[in-house]
Structures are given as C-alpha cells and as structure tokens.
Amino acid sequence: MRRSFPSDTQWWTDPALGVIGASGVDVTAESLRPSPQFAHVVDRFWVTRWAVRPGALNATVVSLRFPEPNVVLHGNRLIFHGILRNRHTTPVAGSGAFYGAALRPGAAVGLIGGDAAEHTDSVRLLAQTDWGLRAHRLDTDLRAAVRDGLPAFKAAFERNLRGHRVCADSRDRDRIGAMIDRIRNDGTINRVTHLTDEFHLSIRTVQRLFLHQLGVNPKWLLRRSRIHHAAARLERNAPDKWSELAAEFGYFDDSHFARDFADTLGVTPYTFARAAAPLPKCPPSAEHGPKRAA
Structure with missing residues (x-):
C-alpha cells in the first residue's frame, strides 16, 4: 500500500502508517505485509519518506500510530519502542526516510524480553534489549537493504527472524x-x-x-x-x-x-x-x- 500526503498542514488519519499531518513537507508512506510464515510476528513493514519543500521553514511531520511496538531504522540508529501513547511532532529537514517493522501483539515480549508494560512509552536501542548481539547483525543487514527499498528491508528483516523463539505462550x-x-x-x-x-x-x-x-x-x-x-x-x-x-x-x-x-x-x-x-x-x-x- 502506498499513500501520498499534502504538503501543507492538513489532517488525515492512517493508523497503519501513522502520519496524521504535515507542514512544509511532502510525505509518502508505504507498507508491505509479511511473508505468511512471519505473520504471527510482524503485522507489516513500512517506510515513511519526506522531502521539505523549497523555502519552507520549521517543517514538521505529526504522527500517531495505531498502538503497537515497532523496530525502526531511525537515521543511524536501530531502535525499539513499545506503544507510544501520545502523538509526536517531528521537525524534519532536507529529505530522508524512516523504515520500520510493526510487531504483532505478544511478539515483542518474546523478541525483546520483559513485560510489555515495561516498554510502553519507552524508546531504546535494539542492542540494549534481549535481542542483544543479534541486533548488530540485523542493523548491518537493514542498512544495506534500504538502498533497494522496502521489499529488500522486509527480506532482510525476515532472514534475521529465523531461529528466534518469539513467544513462549x-x-x-x-x-x-x-x-x-x-x-x-x-x-x-x-x-x-x-x-x-x-x-x-x-x-x-x-x-x-x-x-x-x-x-x-x-x-x-x-x-x-x-x-x-x-x-x-x-x-x-x-x-x-x-x-x-x-x-x-x-x-x-x-x-x-x-x-x-x-x-x-x-x-x-x-x-x-x-x-x-x-x-x-x-x-x-x-x-x-x-x-x-x-
């Protein structure tokens, strides 16, 4: 699924993609479903791309995702966050993209460890979770993959899921x-x-x-x-x-x-x-x- 958004402050809702507004920036969002064997772990893979309009000042993107945990390639960091309960206004400059994997309910408990309530409103480096050393390999693979877009990101993420015990129950x-x-x-x-x-x-x-x-x-x-x-x-x-x-x-x-x-x-x-x-x-x-x- 692919969607483009207006470049001036407008309001829409797209829980799957999370973008609800923007100012001074053109935004496109795309998502892909996981392969069937990983559908119990990942709800969808997504990318949000932005390009600030020439001459625009204080460009921002407002997001409010459907409540779910995500693994996100965010600039030069691979992060994990649990449910984020508030909307977020992100200042943006130039152009760029965020890539992510929205996890299914219960999957984060098996992959990340702990209790899901511990991760609510929490953002941390994936390497600081129970994913541990395997996060470094995932990080390397995803950075190489995004040069070829979302399908390659999805393929790299799913390769790294093999062998994981996702949920005990x-x-x-x-x-x-x-x-x-x-x-x-x-x-x-x-x-x-x-x-x-x-x-x-x-x-x-x-x-x-x-x-x-x-x-x-x-x-x-x-x-x-x-x-x-x-x-x-x-x-x-x-x-x-x-x-x-x-x-x-x-x-x-x-x-x-x-x-x-x-x-x-x-x-x-x-x-x-x-x-x-x-x-x-x-x-x-x-x-x-x-x-x-x-």
Whole structure:
C-alpha cells in the first residue's frame, strides 16, 4: 500500500502508517505485509519518506500510530519502542526516510524480553534489549537493504527472524492478536464487555493479556481506537448530526467525543473534518481544544 500526503498542514488519519499531518513537507508512506510464515510476528513493514519543500521553514511531520511496538531504522540508529501513547511532532529537514517493522501483539515480549508494560512509552536501542548481539547483525543487514527499498528491508528483516523463539505462550499471543484485530477492524467494539462476551473471557483475563502482551489496559486501547475510526469516517464525509456520530462510537454526547478527539489528535473534529472532507453543516457542541498538534 502506498499513500501520498499534502504538503501543507492538513489532517488525515492512517493508523497503519501513522502520519496524521504535515507542514512544509511532502510525505509518502508505504507498507508491505509479511511473508505468511512471519505473520504471527510482524503485522507489516513500512517506510515513511519526506522531502521539505523549497523555502519552507520549521517543517514538521505529526504522527500517531495505531498502538503497537515497532523496530525502526531511525537515521543511524536501530531502535525499539513499545506503544507510544501520545502523538509526536517531528521537525524534519532536507529529505530522508524512516523504515520500520510493526510487531504483532505478544511478539515483542518474546523478541525483546520483559513485560510489555515495561516498554510502553519507552524508546531504546535494539542492542540494549534481549535481542542483544543479534541486533548488530540485523542493523548491518537493514542498512544495506534500504538502498533497494522496502521489499529488500522486509527480506532482510525476515532472514534475521529465523531461529528466534518469539513467544513462549502461543495461546496467549493468538488470543490477544485476535482481540486487537477485532478492535482495529470494527469501530463499534468500544467496551471491555464486548471483548469478554465475544471471546468468552473474564474481565480479569482480558486485562492481564493486554497488560502483559501489549503494555496498556484494554479500556485505554478501546478509547484510542474509536478516535482512529471516527477520524477515518470524517476523512470520507462530515456528519449531518455530530451527536449521531458520537453515539455510533459509544459516546454519551458530542461534547465528550469532541474532547477525546482533540486530546488525541490535537484538533477538534470540526477542524479535522473541514480540512479533510466537505464542510460540516455545524460544529459539535464542544468546539474546543488545540488547533494544531504540539
């Protein structure tokens, strides 16, 4: 999948690629699915490329990825980060690219070690994790591969996965993976009881799986996911009634929806919709919050 983004400050949502806005810079993003034998480890491989427009000052890229751990070739560093709960505004200059591998739920626990909650909001060199000395070989292979683009990056990463023991408890890995897929693909899954009922698990078991295998509690992830789904809806068209959109995603009223939306994306739903879709007939009742991500 490949996507290009406007060069002036605009707002979009693409949880798989993570770019939600940019100023003074042209951005393209691309992703590839893993080979079938590695689909339980990697959700997708991705690259985000940027080129600052001539004369642009203070060029930035705003990102908010779907909550998941990543291994990223970031300049001259190969880093690992767990779930990053906040959006990030990155100053950029010239042109360049970030390459990464988004890991499946539970995979990071086996590859990196420790408990997933330890990695939440944490960024570290891959060589400082349980990947250890093997990270140096992966680093060397990936740097050589990116000269030939994302398919070569994917091939090099998958070669280095061979022989790794990814997860001691494949049953837990599969259960958390199935729940995350449901949340990602269905915006109406917005309560923990939806998961307990569908997967026949207790609330305590769901909470344990999320914290140990993913690093955040399920309630937080459900809140984040429905904002992603709502923003994707606003990209396509603005609602006639904001209260109906809020109710669709499980909010009591549009003021609570507007607050959550602005807290997450840095702009109100009305501002987002005005930039991404035909102008709404009227703003939601709580038109507040920052107008640009910070």
